Amino acid sequence: MPLPGLEGLECYRVEVADFVATVTLDRPPVNAQNGKFREETCRLFDVLHDSPEVRAIVLTGAGRVFSAGADLKERPGMTEVRGAYPRHNRLVRACFDSLLECDKPIIAAVNGAAIGAGCALALCADIIVVSEDSFMSMTEVEVGLAGGVKHILRHFGQSDARLMFFTARRIPGPELLRMRVASACVPGPQLLDTALGIAREIAAKVPLAVRAAKRSFTLVEDLPLHEGYRYEQSQTVALSRTEDTKEAQRAFAEKRKPVFQGR
Template identity: 35%
Template sequence: MGYESYQQLGVDVADGVATLTLRSGQKFNAVTWQMHHELGLIFDDLTRDPDVRVIVLTGAGDAFCAGADLNWLRNQLQDPPTPREAREAGRAIVLGILDCPKPVIARVNGDAIGLGASLALLSDIVIAVDTCKFADPHVRIGLVAGDGGALIWPLLIGYARAKEYLLTGNAVPAADAVRMGLVNHAVPAGELDATVQRYARQLADGATMAIQFTKTSTNIPLRQAVESVLEASLAYESMTLRSQDAQEGVASFLERRKPNFVGR
């Protein structure tokens, strides 16, 4: 299969392993409209590719993904997507990862923030550089953690811990993320590639049908959660995109000042 149509995702397939690289061109691989659109398509294409048995998801350079590009988000505030558009776009990405039968390994080579954190945490195995952090700070700019955060964090670390981080937007250092079960491994930068390749090679050389059906079976509760939690959280996020607090949150971030939220 050819992946030339993808502008902000790089795909390199070698010996059964597809390396999927986030490369928006924005600082810290922040998500643009184009990347968001492409993320909703790429996992279906990788599923259909007979040469791919394992997917490694990573970021270009020294960054993984900083979440939504704030300028794109500001444009959304001026012209918010309809609830249907927001629902379909959000579901396409989350279900793309969950419904892809091929194992997805997140190679987290830098901070994973917002949607970046969701992309990593929805993956099947998460291997992070030990200097990175994970956070979903939607609330800090007046938005609901609707694009996967409210779905996956509680299922990984329990509701008490998840609510602490989702309601504050505080970051979790990689070592703490391992201890609480948010991610699988945190390793020094010099060991990241070897660790990722060890798992990728084991999965690519394993019993493909057994591995894929095991992933599909294990993800059944996640798929069920999508139909309840994700549907609601995307709808609520769509509502907050129309709020004064979201306008203030994005403006204050771009202007590097403390926000003045009014609850509307």
């Protein structure tokens, strides 16, 4: 049974087990992103945000490509239709924001190519693992576009970000690990198990604390140190009053596995 609210998805497959949702991009042949894809992305991650059955998410692609990026067939004539580009751009932002704003940590398991908007989608995840034969590439300058710089700068150093964007080079999995963009680079057959292992570790922690930590990562990214840490401390104060935090501390003292209630 799908999670309530996720019936009828056409561009994704979703499986939930042990509090981990495995989300697979499934829009053959290369998981290109069109309007339907973006609308489903928003709905999907909003539902996962609100689902107590899910504590962590693994995001990967069906087939040999994570995502080849935007479906450019949608763009011809867009500049001639009044309002078309503002609507398009708003939906693109919402698509990426739905991952950034989802309270559940997302592990991107990048299998194969992550190009343009596909690269940006992977970079919206909290943790990135890549296969040895994968690569990321921002090809915007090759097709006369320029979006995605801010997403790249969240993970790449200044010089590497510019090199990647200005040249449209492919950055292979081992290089992504060396650049510290990815946390792990493994053979393709091990990719999903590696990502699921991380997700299960996260799912075993205090759910309310994990969600608070993700909100902190998102909020404090552009804040000064003092303001950012003060916000984090307010989260700790609020968590200290929850039943799950008290249960976690009791379980630690009693050397047993905690049972969380989400409150």
